[in-house]
Amino acid sequence: MPSTQQAVLDRIEPVADGVVALTLRGSLAPWEPGAHIDVSLPNWLTRQYSLCGDPAERDHHRIAVRHERLSRGGSDYIHRYLRPGRTLDISLPRNNFPLVEAEDYLFLAGGIGITAILPMLRHVLANGSSAHLVYTGRARATMPFTDEIRSLCGDAATLIDRQRDPRPDLNALGATLKSGTAVYCCGPASMLAAAEAAFDPARLHTERFRPARKTFAPNTAFTVLCARSGRSVEVPADESLLDALTHAGHPVPSGCREGVCGSCAVRVLDGDPEHRDDIGGNQGEIYTCVSRSRSPHLVIDL
Ligand code: FES
Structure with missing residues (x-):
């Protein structure tokens, strides 16, 4: 199953001071309240936005973007340069914030x-x-x-x-x-x-939109075994697991690279992962952009 889909930017309209709503049209995957998508922008940046429309409307997604004063290039590009008619790659919806049943x-x-x-x-x-x-x-x-x-x-x-x-x-x-x-x-x-x-x-x-401030023990090097390919990859103390995998020819999709979006998850099969993300609920998964390993070896499903 592909991890991305394409949508055409149908409308971009102001919905408050400094905020525009984008309507993205296409034959789009279903989603549930709390979900977000990664949007790959034409300036090569990828940004995450919560879906704020109605999940019953399957032919479009709606997102809203505030023009951040200290934009790192995503919201600034959307507000100043993005125009209707553009085709954008977007991820399948991902939900790190699901609704629980309550009265x-x-x-x-x-x-x-x-x-x-x-x-x-x-x-x-x-x-x-x-x-x-x-x-x-x-x-x-x-x-x-x-x-x-x-x-x-x-x-x-x-x-x-x-x-x-x-x-x-x-x-x-x-x-x-x-x-x-x-x-x-x-x-x-x-x-x-x-x-x-x-x-x-x-x-x-x-x-969270941004990671919480936290401190961790100093990084240590570890080895990750990619179970499907059988290859071992050394992860030095000064490199992320995500980058080490990419450099070794095992690229993993990524978005925020800050441990908040969930796009870089891989399944852990053995070892003792050190979770450093802000998503939580790490049931058998590790977010490779920020997390590391407490054990000298980690086995992942890659
Ligand atoms: S890239 Fe967003 S959690 Fe890793």
Whole structure:
């Protein structure tokens, strides 16, 4: 099964100050709320964007992109140069932020983090669950999809304009949650840290755009055995597993190269991987862009 698909950029339109929504048309793979795609841009950069449309609409994907002040080239290219009619390679949808069944949901979205939350909100309300959204933005004009959110959930949405309103009190929200409430949070690092401090980790689900700050023991070299080819690859201390595999002729698809998107996953068959990603749930997989090995040898399914 191919890991990429093609889509034509049908529309690109402003949806808030500094934010454009892109409609990508094609015969596209199915997806579920929380999923994202890698978009390969004509300037050779690959960027990840949450799907913010309706999974029932199979002939197009919708994503939204904020023009980042400190753009590393992705959002700047999209805002300044990308125009309708262009064919883009996009990955199959990948979901590191799946919805769990719950009778009640609290959604916390900061800024462009609303893109991951919006399809979840639509889905749970359509299925008869109760939900409350707290959506925070730098200023009201910079917050996309506010009209859609109001018509979707009315007073069940609290929109917070940080120019006028105080930060949401997550500790107070945490103290009043029902026992069956699942909490989903997508937004800047400060919001994720506040959510992690306020909510029981057993009920909190998060998605990061950028890796959390962490420290690790110094890198050590290790050997990886690619089980299918039978080849051994040395991974020096100053090289990532992803790069070592690529240089040895075993390229692995990659996107963020920061341990947040999941595109570089390979299955681990033996050994003791040291997971350094921000995705979690590493059931038998390793994200080769950041993770390493505690054991001198690792066997992977490649
Ligand atoms: S490339 Fe994104 S997690 Fe490795």
